[in-house]
Every structure is written in C-alpha cells, then in structure tokens.
Amino acid sequence: MDSEGLEKEIEELKLQEKKGDVHAYAQGQLQITSFSELVNDVCLHFQIIRFPKQIYVWIGYNSVKLGHMYAAAPTRPNNVVSVTSILGGASDNTGSGIAHRLVLKTGLNIILACNIPKNSPMLQTEAEKILIQKLISLGYTKSRLGGTTL
Numbered sequence: 001m002d003s004e005g006l007e008k009e010i011e012e013l014k015l016q017e018k019k020g021d022v023h024a025y026a027q028g029q030l031q032i033t034s035f036s037e038l039v040n041d042v043c044l045h046f047q048i049i050r051f052p053k054q055i056y057v058w059i060g061y062n063s064v065k066l067g068h069m070y071a072a073a074p075t076r077p078n079n080v081v082s083v084t085s086i087l088g089g090a091s092d093n094t095g096s097g098i099a100h101r102l103v104l105k106t107g108l109n110i111i112l113a114c115n116i117p118k119n120s121p122m123l124q125t126e127a128e129k130i131l132i133q134k135l136i137s138l139g140y141t142k143s144r145l146g147g148t149t150l
Contacts, residue, residue: 055110070085098131
C-alpha cells in the first residue's frame with residue numbers, strides 16, 4: 001500500500017473514530033486498533049495492526065502524516081534487535097528507539113511510523129508509555145515465561 005492509500009485508510013478510521021474512542025477490527029488473523037489520547041494539549045493518534053508474526057504501529061502528532069518509518073526485528077543467534085529506517089531519511093532516536101523497545105516487549109517484528117518531533121523527549125516518552133499500555137491490554141506483549149500472548 002502506498003502512502004496515499006494509507007492516508008485514505010487513516011482518514012476513514014478518523015471518521016469512524018468520531019463515533020467512539022477505541023476501535024478494534026478483526027479480519028481473519030488481522031486485528032486493527034485505533035485510538036487517540038490528549039497529552040499536554042497535544043493530540044496523539046495511534047493505530048496498531050496485528051499481523052500473525054508482526055505488528056505495524058503508527059503514532060501521529062496533531063495530524064495524520066505518516067512521518068518516518070522504521071523496521072525492527074530480533075536477529076539471530078543472540079536475539080539482538082536490529083532497527084533500520086525505511087522511509088524518511090536517516091534514522092533518529094525518536095522512532096528507532098521506540099521500535100527497538102517494542103521488539104523487546106513483544107518479541108515480534110515491528111514496523112513503526114512516527115511523526116513525533118525529535119526535540120520533544122517528554123512527548124515521546126508519554127506516547128511510548130501509552131502505546132505499551134495498550135499493547136499489554138491487547139495481549140500483544142511477551143509473557144514472563146517467554147512466549148507472546150494472543
């Protein structure tokens with residue numbers, strides 16, 4: 001899906017979101033959750049798409065722009081996390097750090113699109129905290145015994 005198609009999907013979700021706070025859709029093995037949070041007078045938008053072996057996360061800052069996109073995955077043999085920038089130029093600490101920690105929390109491949117300004121560490125921390133809480137409530141994080149919950 002190109003960025004134009006993604007923006008159209010996000011707009012449709014925003015229209016549906018006006019009817020309620022959180023939306024979760026299950027289509028076979030694909031689960032989509034969208035929600036927004038107001039943090040320090042700034043609206044953060046989140047979309048989580050759960051694929052069988054990967055999670056796509058979008059974090060929007062006051063708009064529906066895609067922002068930088070990162071891919072992160074555990075690598076063998078030591079389960080070290082590797083992160084790379086897919087879209088938006090050189091990687092910065094904002095999105096790549098969140099993607100890295102999401103892999104550690106979930107044990108799954110992560111695709112993260114994020115347009116949080118890199119000069120806002122408190123906003124980044126709050127967004128990550130909200131996201132982790134939502135992933136835990138959805139059962140997408142690793143259990144203490146080492147497996148991923150579903």
